[in-house]
Amino acid sequence: MRDTILLSLALSALPALAMAEVPKVVTDMPVVQSLTAQVMGDLGTPVVLLEQGANPHSYQMKPSQARALQEAGLLFWVGPEMTPWLSRAIDAAGGKVPQIALLHSDGTHLQSYVDDDDDDHDHDDDHDHDHGHDDHADADGHSHEGLDPHAWLDPHNAGNWVSVIAAALAKADPENAATYEANAKAAQERIDTLDKDLRAELTPVKDRPFVVYHAAYGYFAAHYGLQDEGSVAFGDATDPGAAHLSALRADLKAKGVVCAFPEASHDPRPMQRLIEGTEVRLGQPLDPEGTQITPGPDLYDTLMRTIGGNLSGCLGQ
Missing domain, CATH: 3.40.50.1980 (Nitrogenase molybdenum iron protein domain)
Structure with missing residues (x-):
């Protein structure tokens, strides 16, 4: 419920542009950029901050990237659990960047890191949906317990994020809402096909x-x-x-x-x-x-x- 309220507040904070104008969209990682690009289609190309080959958990933005973030009309990112450096950059910008943390969007299935020393790895059980972040890292900064942020590796989450992205873009750019919705539907169909193919391959x-x-x-x-x-x-x-x-x-x-x-x-x-x-x-x-x-x-x-x-x-x- 808390995440639903936060997402609703975030969407309501997005400005509905007076004139038709596609917002300047910034994303944190290639995965999020890919999902966002599918929704935007020919209307624009989202910027991705993380450079190719870089570690998303520990990255140092360039000044030009910090400026791009400050100028963003909309930011899509996984969340502070995945890219803490971006969380700090958002704070440095005074919290003025309209942003959606996809990990905490309504409908996202969350689970905790599996304890590698646990002999009972039953993957068919219900997963932990704990949204708490305080136990994400131990005293050495090692994130091997708490909320696992790699949620896009569940294709159901990727499909859900596409819907969240489309809703946010439609709010910011209502004149192109139908295009975002159609592109999101096509992206979800592609993800469904991917999911079926992978299940057949991995079974x-x-x-x-x-x-x-x-x-x-x-x-x-x-x-x-x-x-x-x-x-x-x-x-x-x-x-x-x-x-x-x-x-x-x-x-x-x-x-x-x-x-x-x-x-x-x-x-x-x-x-x-x-x-x-x-x-x-x-x-x-x-x-x-x-x-x-x-x-x-x-x-x-x-x-x-x-x-x-x-x-x-x-x-x-």
Whole structure:
């Protein structure tokens, strides 16, 4: 209810432009830019702040990007749990940037990070919808508990965000509301097709355990019923301690892990060392945030299909 009220207030704060004018739209990450670009279509191209290959959890904006943020007519971002640097920039701008934190929009399915040391990973259970943020990081800044912000990896959330984006754009630019609505419907149909394709591809490997570099795949694994058994790095991609790696290595055999997947924007050597001397196969790198994919409306579809293809390619051997 609280998030519904906050979103309603945010939408009501968006100015309905007196004359037909497409707002200058800024986004935080390539994934959000992709979804927004699909809704905007030919009406405009949203700016993305995060540069290709950069870590979304710890990024330093350039002065030109800070100016773009201050001049934005509308900002779409995941939320402070994903990009804390942007939260600070919004505060520095005096809170004057009209913005929608998609993670907290009504209809978004939320879940907590899965504890890598928990042996009972039942992905078919109801997920934790706790919206609290205080436990997101421990004393060392490691985000391995609390709210998981990688919610776009559940395609139902992506479809919901498309609706939220369209509603906000229609409020800011009512003369083009019908276009935003039509584009959103087309984007949702594309996401539905993607979801069906991925489910068909991944169902045969649902019982094949795997580990990943970075704790980002909880939504994807839960949605498709996959056996994600842990990660080398924590949710914000910070380096783990020796005890965590030792426990994870023990899990490789205990849980029958089949594949280990490095990440596109990170050094693969920690994953290679983890599985050295075992029968675990090294899969193709995953890119959950799309930082290695060319930005644009096709990025979300490409990101999801690549993750699905890389998982099934290794697990299905």
